[in-house]
Amino acid sequence: xxxxxxxxxxxxxxxxxxxxxxxxxxxxxxxxxxxxxxxxxxxxxxxxxxxxxxxxxxxxxxxxxxxxxxxxxxxxxxxxxxxxxxxxxxxxxxxxxxxxxxxxxxxxxxxxxxxxxxxxxxxxxxxxxxxxxxxxxxxxxxxxxxxxxxxxxxxxxxxxxxxxxxxxxxxxxxxxxxxxxxxxxxxxxxxxxxxxxxxxxxxxxxxxxxxxxxxxxxxxxxxxxxxxxxxxxxxxxxxx
Amino acid sequence: xxxxxxxxxxxxxxxxxxxxxxxxxxxxxxxxxxxxxxxxxxxxxxxxxxxxxxxxxxxxxxxxxxxxxxxxxxxxxxxxxxxxxxxxxxxxxxxxxxxxxxxxxxxxxxxxxxxxxxxxxxxxxxxxxxxxxxxxxxxxxxxxxxxxxxxxxxxxxxxxxxxxxxxxxxxxxxxxxxxxxxxxxxxxxxxxxxxxxxxxxxxxxxxxxxxxxxxxxxxxxxxxxxxxxxxxxxxxxxxx
Numbered sequence: 066x067x068x069x070x071x072x073x074x075x076x077x078x079x080x081x082x083x084x085x086x087x088x089x090x091x092x093x094x095x096x097x098x099x100x101x102x103x104x105x106x107x108x109x110x111x112x113x114x115x116x117x118x119x120x121x122x123x124x125x126x127x128x129x130x131x132x133x134x135x136x137x138x139x140x141x142x143x144x145x146x147x148x149x150x151x152x153x154x155x156x157x158x159x160x161x162x163x164x165x166x167x168x169x170x171x172x173x174x175x176x177x178x179x180x181x182x183x184x185x186x187x188x189x190x191x192x193x194x195x196x197x198x199x200x201x202x203x204x205x206x207x208x209x210x211x212x213x214x215x216x217x218x219x220x221x222x223x224x225x226x227x228x229x230x231x232x233x234x235x236x237x238x239x240x241x242x243x244x245x246x247x248x249x250x251x252x253x254x255x256x257x258x259x260x261x262x263x264x265x266x267x268x269x270x271x272x273x274x275x276x277x278x279x280x281x282x283x284x285x286x287x288x289x290x291x292x293x294x295x296x297x298x299x300x301x302x303x304x305x
Numbered sequence: 306x307x308x309x310x311x312x313x314x315x316x317x318x319x320x321x322x323x324x325x326x327x328x329x330x331x332x333x334x335x336x337x338x339x340x341x342x343x344x345x346x347x348x349x350x351x352x353x354x355x356x357x358x359x360x361x362x363x364x365x366x367x368x369x370x371x372x373x374x375x376x377x378x379x380x381x382x383x384x385x386x387x388x389x390x391x392x393x394x395x396x397x398x399x400x401x402x403x404x405x406x407x408x409x410x411x412x413x414x415x416x417x418x419x420x421x422x423x424x425x426x427x428x429x430x431x432x433x434x435x436x437x438x439x440x441x442x443x444x445x446x447x448x449x450x451x452x453x454x455x456x457x458x459x460x461x462x463x464x465x466x467x468x469x470x471x472x473x474x475x476x477x478x479x480x481x482x483x484x485x486x487x488x489x490x491x492x493x494x495x496x497x498x499x500x501x502x503x504x505x506x507x508x509x510x511x512x513x514x515x516x517x518x519x520x521x522x523x524x525x526x527x528x529x530x531x532x533x534x535x536x537x538x539x540x541x542x543x544x545x
């Protein structure tokens with residue numbers, strides 16, 4: 066009997082996307098700390114659209130044109146910009162109904178490499194269950210693309226991807242065959258009772274801790290705070 | 306107080322080696338199924354030296370010159386060669402005291418990318434404890450370079466790297482700071498009571514199972530069958 070199940074797989078870094086793409090109709094871009102968490106928070110707070118751009122130069126061009134523009138590199142707001150990728154930046158009243166431009170170290174890079182996929186959506190712990198439920202109804206092959214940290218594997222994106230995989234596999238309609246996906250699921254299962262504790266030794270978390278971002282981290286690791294699913298349409302993220 | 310501990314880190318694939326190298330004096334190349342397991346078995350069985358070559362073309366050149374040459378691609382012996390990377394190939398009486406040339410899908414590729422490191426040694430479950438003990442005495446920064454499968458992450462190499470990391474960290478003289486290393490250790494800890502069971506869903510194992518290599522797999526996943534440590538000196542592997 067032919068296996069009718071669709072695939073749910075995990076790619077650890079944008080650099081490895083080339084080895085996975087073309088087999089998946091849906092790509093879920095994940096950058097838990099903090100780009101895709103911030104995007105979910107932004108739409109939850111009424112932002113109309115987000116234009117993700119890969120470079121500071123492009124971000125500056127938009128700024129000159131009068132756009133609201135955020136820029137983050139190595140965990141900090143880039144000089145000359147008003148905000149970075151803290152989810153709390155996007156909760157301001159003045160952002161409601163607005164269009165925002167954003168460039169970040171890792172997250173906007175993943176969106177850039179994935180942009181030609183049939184469907185690109187944004188995932189984080191914040192919209193975990195809403196996104197997983199929506200994905201489970203699509204009957205498509207799905208790739209979770211982790212943003213990593215400066216081209217290297219990171220734990221928090223992988224665990225989030227493992228959580229999505231675990232949900233989809235539990236429906237009986239999805240299967241993982243790549244070792245990366247199996248590892249992500251194992252890592253999620255050992256982390257799920259205490260994300261913060263599990264990630265305490267994570268290099269990225271330590272890096273952000275140094276920048277006094279503990280509130281951001283706690284927020285980004287708290288699942289299911291919103292039902293929004295940001296989707297990339299013609300180079301812009303909008304609310305699905 | 307300055308942390309005097311040396312680093313033990315894990316790189317998941319040869320493609321990512323560029324992001325890790327230059328910080329490590331010792332690179333441990335790992336290709337559990339089956340290149341580095343075969344290398345350990347070969348030295349344990351009296352082979353004098355192994356010349357790893359990355360391409361079939363180079364392997365053919367050596368064959369023309371009369372060398373004993375093995376070649377494997379996608380789990381099978383390449384046409385025109387007499388053996389591949391099954392550890393059992395190297396247990397023959399006629400190989401004792403001989404020099405052998407070998408090219409494999411993943412393992413010899415990792416040796417090629419790592420060759421300029423100060424020290425390059427070969428690791429597998431077969432020499433796990435002997436290698437870990439030796440590494441623990443070196444007072445050097447160590448990188449475990451997993452060979453993966455066709456540039457992608459694989460579970461068995463990662464678990465072996467996690468085992469080496471766990472041993473070194475337990476001495477109190479080593480620390481892991483990369484998320485990849487932390488993940489490798491977590492995966493090892495959840496796999497260690499039953500490697501074969503843990504890897505039953507691994508894509509690579511399934512691929513080899515299809516080729517009827519269950520005996521090879523069982524052998525390669527059985528720790529501590531030898532004390533040999535193959536080391537790369539001037540392009541040749543010899544017994545340390």
